[in-house]
Amino acid sequence: MRKKRDEIGDGAEGLGPELGRLWASAPVPKAPSWFAVRTMARLRQEEDSKKSWFGMPRWVLIGTGLALLAVGWFRWESQPTIRDAEVFAALNAFVEEDRESRWWAGL
Amino acid sequence: MAEDRESKIDDALVRRMAEGDEEALRELIVRHEDRVYGTVARMIGGAGPDAEDLAQQIFLRIWKAAPKYRAEAKFTTWLMTVTRNLVFTFCEARARRMEVSEEIVDEETEETIQRKESVAGRTPREDLSGKELIEAVERACAQLPMKQRLVVHLREHEDMDFSEIGEILGISELGAKSLMFRARENLKIKLSAFLTEPS
Numbered sequence: 001m002r003k004k005r006d007e008i009g010d011g012a013e014g015l016g017p018e019l020g021r022l023w024a025s026a027p028v029p030k031a032p033s034w035f036a037v038r039t040m041a042r043l044r045q046e047e048d049s050k051k052s053w054f055g056m057p058r059w060v061l062i063g064t065g066l067a068l069l070a071v072g073w074f075r076w077e078s079q080p081t082i083r084d085a086e087v088f089a090a091l092n093a094f095v096e097e098d099r100e101s102r103w104w105a106g107l
Numbered sequence: 108m109a110e111d112r113e114s115k116i117d118d119a120l121v122r123r124m125a126e127g128d129e130e131a132l133r134e135l136i137v138r139h140e141d142r143v144y145g146t147v148a149r150m151i152g153g154a155g156p157d158a159e160d161l162a163q164q165i166f167l168r169i170w171k172a173a174p175k176y177r178a179e180a181k182f183t184t185w186l187m188t189v190t191r192n193l194v195f196t197f198c199e200a201r202a203r204r205m206e207v208s209e210e211i212v213d214e215e216t217e218e219t220i221q222r223k224e225s226v227a228g229r230t231p232r233e234d235l236s237g238k239e240l241i242e243a244v245e246r247a248c249a250q251l252p253m254k255q256r257l258v259v260h261l262r263e264h265e266d267m268d269f270s271e272i273g274e275i276l277g278i279s280e281l282g283a284k285s286l287m288f289r290a291r292e293n294l295k296i297k298l299s300a301f302l303t304e305p306s
Contacts, residue, residue, distance in 0.1 A: 013269065013284060014262055015291055022298055023263050025237070026244035029154035031144035031162065036136040039163045040129065043170060 117182035124173035132170050142183070142265065143190055149260045150194045151201075152249045161197055165190050180274060187265075187275045191257060198253055240301060247297035255290035258283055 015023055050057055117138070123131035143165050148158040168189050176185065248256060254276060261267045261275065273283040295302065 013287060015259065015287075015294065018302055019291060019294055019298065020263060022240070022244055022301055023248075023259065023294070026241045026248065028145035028260075028264055029148040029158070031140035032154075032159060035140050035144065035159065035162070036133055038159075039136055039166050040133055042163055043129070043132065043167055046167065 114181050114183075118178045121169075121173050121176050121178075121182060124170060125176065132166065135169070136166050139183075139186060143186065145264070146187070146190055146257075146260060147194055149248065149264075150253065150256060151198060153245075157197075161193055165193055168193070181271070183265075184271055184274050187261065187267075191275055194257075195253060243298060243301060247294055250297060251290055251293055255286050255293065258286045259290045259294075262287060 014020060117135065120131045120135045120138075124135070140162070144154070144158060144162045147161045147165070148154040151157055151161065165186070169186065172189075248259075251259065257276065258272055261272050262269075267275075269283040269287070270280045273280045276283060276286075278286075
């Protein structure tokens with residue numbers, strides 16, 4: 001049962017009898033047939049689109065991928081840098097070692 | 108009493124939806140599809156794919172928001188509030204999208220004047236064909252500001268009281284009544300050719 005509109009001031013608070021009749025002459029469209037079925041199908045489609053590989057939500061996979069990339073990038077940035085002078089010093093050390101070895105060997 | 112029972116059924120369905128019961132959503136859609144679709148169609152200016160898409164979005168939003176639903180107000184008030192939000196957003200976006208050229212506006216104005224002139228010479232409603240009257244009412248409805256249109260629809264078609272309408276629009280009961288008053292005055296002017304009573 002539909003609710004009855006306020007009796008007092010009906011004309012003042014609604015469209016009034018004549019305008020109300022005019023307004024009612026334009027019918028309000030009804031939902032098309034199969035509306036419920038189509039809406040349910042859309043719901044399932046949207047729910048499926050949220051799922052991804054291994055039944056995990058797509059945002060979890062994307063988030064994990066981004067986190068791994070971020071960790072990799074920070075580690076790359078924080079690795080020690082080697083100057084040219086340090087490389088040459090290391091090579092010289094090898095040469096020195098070679099000379100000493102030869103001297104000990106009596107060569 | 109019957110209304111309370113209906114409201115309790117809706118609340119129970121929303122609780123089931125909150126637990127992920129899709130059948131509850133289907134039942135809820137069947138119960139309210141005409142109400143939602145009709146309101147959307149009335150607000151956006153006619154039935155069609157846009158109205159169906161919007162009405163579907165409304166039910167999907169209800170589905171997503173079901174776990175957060177608290178039965179503080181009637182379910183239909185919540186449903187209509189969601190409807191209002193989506194419809195207003197749609198209408199605003201459409202208004203921004205559509206760049207109505209001056210010519211089109213002029214054409215419409217001219218058409219309206221011609222229409223008024225064509226009916227002015229006749230005696231009111233009795234002479235007019237049903238189709239002409241329906242077109243005039245739909246045109247007048249489309250020309251109302253969004254809030255006024257919604258108030259008139261909720262009041263005249265959904266038989267809602269002003270406190271409920273105010274809640275849906277986020278305004279006071281008095282504000283809703285004021286919108287109704289302005290809508291009535293606008294409609295009287297726009298439909299003056301069809302009225303027998305002096306406006």
